[in-house]
Amino acid sequence: MNTYLNKFNDSIKNTLFSKLPLNEQKFIQNKSLKLKFSFQEIKQIIDIARDLKTWNEPGIINIFPEHEQKKVVFSRLRKTYEDIRSKPNSYVNFKLKNISQEQKYTFKTQAKDGFGLGLCPVASEKTRCCNLLTLDAVESCGFDCSYCSIQSFYNQNTITFDSNFADKLKNLNLDKNKTYHIGTGQASDSLMWGNREGILDALFLFAKENPNVILEFKTKSDNIKYFLQNEVPKNILCTWSLNTPTIIQNEEHLTTSLDKRLNVARKLADKGVKVGFHFHPIVQYENYLDEYAKVYDRLTQMFNPQEVALVSFGTLTFIKPVIKQLRSREFKSKITQMPFENASGKSSYPDATKVEMFKHAYESFNSWHPKGTSFGAYSKSESNTVFFYLCMEGHDMWNKTFGYQYSTNNDFERAMLSSYAKKLNMEFLI
Incomplete structure (x- = not known):
C-alpha cells in the first residue's frame, strides 16, 4: 500500500x-x-x-x-x-464562476528588444494562410475571452507598451513597390487602449507615410473615439470580431456587446472607413446555427457590400499549452467541451462540423458574393466585392465550404490584397 x-x-x-x-x-x-x-x-x-x-x-x-x-x-x-x-453544448442554466466584472490590470511602459513585426503566429504551410504580418503595438489584452491564447504567451494582468514604438515605426524599412497587409490585433486588442502612450498617433502617421500598407485594426471594443476625432487614412481597415450574444455573454468576458460592436462599426462606415468582420471562433452549441444566422442577417441589413472589405470564418483550434492553461483557470467555460480531432497538429472540431458551420456562414452572405463570377473573381473584383476567407483551416476545407480553393498561400495572399486594394481605392503592388 x-x-x-x-x-x-x-x-x-x-x-x-x-x-x-x-x-x-x-x-x-x-x-x-x-x-x-x-x-x-x-x-x-x-x-x-x-x-x-x-x-x-x-x-x-x-x-x-x-x-x-x-x-x-x-x-x-x-x-x-x-x-x-x-454532446451539443447547452448554455441554458449555465452558471458563470469567478468571472471579473471589471478590468483589473497594471500598465508598464518599457523599451523592448526587437520590433515585433513578423508573420502571424499561427501561420503554417499545413493550413491555408494569408501571410498576414503582425505588429505587436501592445502586449497582452484587457479582455478575458475564455478561448484566447494570448494568456498563454503574456502575463494577463500586465499590459506592456513599447516606449520606442513610434521611433521603430518610423525606421521600419519597407519596400515601396510592394503591398503589405499588417494587423495590430494579434497580441492585444487593437482599439481598447485608445491612444494611450501615443500608439494610435504613431500608427496613423505610419499609415499616411506608407500608402502601400493596408493597416488593419481588429477589435472587440467600442472605443472608436480617436477614429471619430481624426482623419483616418484611406489605407486603414477597422474590423470587428463578432459572435452570438450567447457566446459573448458566457465566453467573451469583459468585451463589449454585439449591439455596441455593430453600432460603432456603423459609425465608422458612415465616416467612410472600410470595415470588416471576423467570425472566429464560430462555436457549436444547441441551436447555434439559428443564432449565428441572426447575426449574419443583421450585418447584411446594417451594411452594404461597398462598405465591407472582408468577412472571415474560423473556429476553435487549440494547442496543448492553451488547453493546459484553460484547465488551470478557476472559471466555468464550455469552450473545451467539444470533440477533439487532429487538425494539422492541433485540436479542433471534426471536419463534418466545420463544413456545417462554414458552409452555413458563407451561404448566409449570398447577397454579398461576387455575381456572375467563380473562383479567381477577387483578382478582377469591383469595389462592391466582399472578400470571404477561412482562417487557419486546411486546404481542402475551402472547396468543401466555399466551392473553390487556392493552390498556395501566396495565391491566397495575392487575391486578398488585390481585393482589399480595390476596396480601399489603392494601387495593388505585387
Whole structure:
C-alpha cells in the first residue's frame, strides 16, 4: 500500500490535482489505491475531473463506474467523459464562476528588444494562410475571452507598451513597390487602449507615410473615439470580431456587446472607413446555427457590400499549452467541451462540423458574393466585392465550404490584397 501511495503521490506532481475539491481528491486517491491505476491513467482521471468542473457538468464522483477490474473502469469512465464532451453544448442554466466584472490590470511602459513585426503566429504551410504580418503595438489584452491564447504567451494582468514604438515605426524599412497587409490585433486588442502612450498617433502617421500598407485594426471594443476625432487614412481597415450574444455573454468576458460592436462599426462606415468582420471562433452549441444566422442577417441589413472589405470564418483550434492553461483557470467555460480531432497538429472540431458551420456562414452572405463570377473573381473584383476567407483551416476545407480553393498561400495572399486594394481605392503592388 505504501509503495503504491508513493507512486500515486509521484503521479499527481505537475498536475491539477491540488485544484480539485477535497472530496474529489480523496475519491481519486482511494480509487487509485484500490484499482492501481497507472501514472498516465491517474493524470487523465485528474484532467477529466477538472474538465467536468469547468464545463459545469456532473463531477467525477457522479460518473465514476463501479467495477472491480481497472481496465473496465477506466474504459467506461473515458466513454462517459467523451459522450459528455461530444454532446451539443447547452448554455441554458449555465452558471458563470469567478468571472471579473471589471478590468483589473497594471500598465508598464518599457523599451523592448526587437520590433515585433513578423508573420502571424499561427501561420503554417499545413493550413491555408494569408501571410498576414503582425505588429505587436501592445502586449497582452484587457479582455478575458475564455478561448484566447494570448494568456498563454503574456502575463494577463500586465499590459506592456513599447516606449520606442513610434521611433521603430518610423525606421521600419519597407519596400515601396510592394503591398503589405499588417494587423495590430494579434497580441492585444487593437482599439481598447485608445491612444494611450501615443500608439494610435504613431500608427496613423505610419499609415499616411506608407500608402502601400493596408493597416488593419481588429477589435472587440467600442472605443472608436480617436477614429471619430481624426482623419483616418484611406489605407486603414477597422474590423470587428463578432459572435452570438450567447457566446459573448458566457465566453467573451469583459468585451463589449454585439449591439455596441455593430453600432460603432456603423459609425465608422458612415465616416467612410472600410470595415470588416471576423467570425472566429464560430462555436457549436444547441441551436447555434439559428443564432449565428441572426447575426449574419443583421450585418447584411446594417451594411452594404461597398462598405465591407472582408468577412472571415474560423473556429476553435487549440494547442496543448492553451488547453493546459484553460484547465488551470478557476472559471466555468464550455469552450473545451467539444470533440477533439487532429487538425494539422492541433485540436479542433471534426471536419463534418466545420463544413456545417462554414458552409452555413458563407451561404448566409449570398447577397454579398461576387455575381456572375467563380473562383479567381477577387483578382478582377469591383469595389462592391466582399472578400470571404477561412482562417487557419486546411486546404481542402475551402472547396468543401466555399466551392473553390487556392493552390498556395501566396495565391491566397495575392487575391486578398488585390481585393482589399480595390476596396480601399489603392494601387495593388505585387
